[in-house]
Amino acid sequence: MSLLVVGMSHRTSPISVLERAALDGTGARQLAAAACSSGSAAEAVVLATCNRLEVYAEVDAFHAGVRDLAAAISGSTGLPVEELGEHLYFHHGERAVDHLFTVAGGLDSMAVGESQVLGQVRAALRRGQEDGTVGRTLDHLLQQALRVGKRVQTETGLDRAGHSLVEAALDGAEAVVGDLAAARALVVGAGSMSALAATTLHRRGVARVTVANRTPARARRLAEAVGGDAVPLTDEAALRAALAAADVVVSCTGAVGHVLDARAVAAARAERPGRGGAGPAPQLVVDLALPRDVDPAVAALEGVVVVGLAELRERLARTPSAPGAGLGAGLALARAIVEEEVLAHQAEQRAAAVAPTVTALRSLARDVVDAEVGRLRSRLGADADPRTVAEAERAVHRVVDKLLHTPTVRVKALAADGEHGASYAAALRELFGLEGESSLDSRAGAVGALASADVSSSASVAQVLAAVPAPVPTAPPAPPADGGAA
Known part of the structure; x- marks a missing residue:
């Protein structure tokens, strides 16, 4: 197995x-x-x-x-x-x-x-x-x-790495959107990283946090935890309104493909109010997903600053004292x-796989000792001194234990340190006539079947299944020569 x-x-x-x-x-x-x-x-x-x-x-x-x-x-x-x-x-x-x-x-x-x-x-x-x-x-x-x-x-401390990344991403937020106490934020996703982003934004005093997720119930639970509101990620109109209102957008959904594409963000910015009569107010978009949630083309939109994991890690690498700088280490x-x-x-x-060999060897030795002690008792008869017989029995057991100590300890050590334990266990079985097969040999056989299949774990299951030869149909038994029933 x-x-x-x-x-x-x-x-x-x-x-x-x-x-x-x-x-x-x-x-x-x-x-x-x-x-x-x-x-x-x-x-x-x-x-x-x-x-x-x-x-x-x-x-x-x-x-x-x-x-x-x-x-x-x-x-x-x-x-x-x-x-x-x-x-x-x-x-x-x-x-x-x-x-x-x-x-x-x-x-x-x-x-x-x-x-x-x-x-x-x-x-x-x-x-x-x-x-x-x-x-x-x-x-x-x-x-x-x-x-x-x-x-x-x-x-x-990797469980704190996500927190450090969120903190590092928001450290430059005020330079883009101004005072966070007057800002609104949109968190896209409701998983563990999104929850961390929402709570960090709330703790930093962001005026309002909106959560968008494919599962409305999860979005509502996270939004309620930070006193915010929720929108369905599948509702384009609601998502566009939330994007237009958000000064800071943090996305981490775990999706494959872009959740926020350039078209959707551009449409939202067209509805976004300006600042001092100018164009739409600036926005900071933080993409914490891998692969990316945010279309790279969003960074080309005027007034939008996009920060992703690659940028964050470069920033942390350049600033060893910054939060999360030890992420790589x-x-x-x-x-x-x-x-x-x-x-x-x-x-x-x-070590566990050679245990049956050790057990079988000791069982064999015990049977041999018991047989010899039985013969000794029979030869000495009922008049033999019990103390003498008991001492002789103990002496035989001590001798056998000392003889078995080195091979049993050695086979366990070799098994733990490398692959030689299997061959050593096989040699012990052959030398002492032990029956059966060690479980390590069984495991090696299973892995050997994998090697002979000429596939690796980088292959897909489809490739493995395609490599399996079609079963050969079994021919029905030939009828008896005399045409009678089989």
Whole structure:
């Protein structure tokens, strides 16, 4: 068995596909159950967020696992596999572990470093535990992922990076729009970064904050938290009016494609009041999304100043004392933490994989000792001194324990430090005539199947499925020569 993740996210799918594939908690439960009932997955857990849908599963075969997980996603979302294939990605084995830890650390999020994803991973684990789709392997792995995510937050401060970016973006706002106490702001989006922007604007004393979002209920909740109002992002007239009134616009929706294009902003500026009889009053547009929410052509509109993530990071790099200036260093440290934790997980898995060999070796030794002690007792008879027999038995056990100490400790150390543990375990099994196969060999076989497929995790699921040869039809049995019933 080995770990496989098949999924889609803001990095591979347009917002239209992500919206159609979105699942609530009930849908996520049903998808995990479908994955487990497919025949390929022994355990499964589903991570479903506003910009991510992933199935993590323990599978015994790579190609069958990809095929069955993709089919389960298709069945749960109603999207055909043919349409989903180019948007779905996969990670297998160690790369799947690295991906999960990266996600839990907030490094694969739309807003890098955001901590909301930890709660989403925790909710996914809880659903799997309640429904029985998560067993010992995935339970342990997701608990590790939660610990890695918490460690990234604690040791890097990346969970504060988003706050620093918002603060840095607004530091130059008054130079563009004047006194913030008399300004109005529009926040496009209602996710964690948008919520941070809205609360920061409110704390800085902005006169009024309006929130626009595709889901009106989420927009209203965020607007109420800052004493503002909400408009549907899909209502062009309402959005244009909010854009025309806003001095500061902050956008971070997680959409693929431009949410604010030059045509919409130009139309809003045509309705925007001027300042002192001149043209429309200046506006600051802050784009915190990746990919960008704001059409680059907006920056060419007269009176509009656009600030994006690239500009913010350059500004912070030029000013080491500015808030969030350590973002780059924080990202590097976070990545180092993830790599360290992945290596630790691999060492733990390798050590656990040779445990059956150690157990079998010690069991064999125990059987040999018990047999020899039994023969000794039989030879000495009932008149033998019990203390002498007991001391002889202890001496035999001590000798065997000392003889087994070095090979058992060494095989665990080799497994933890590198790939030699598998060959050492195989040698022990061969030398001592131990039956069965180590679980590490089984895992290596699963990964070997992936290597022989001549694909990598950078390929899409569609490419993997296309590489699977069509099943050869089984010919019906030939009728008996005499034409009678078989």
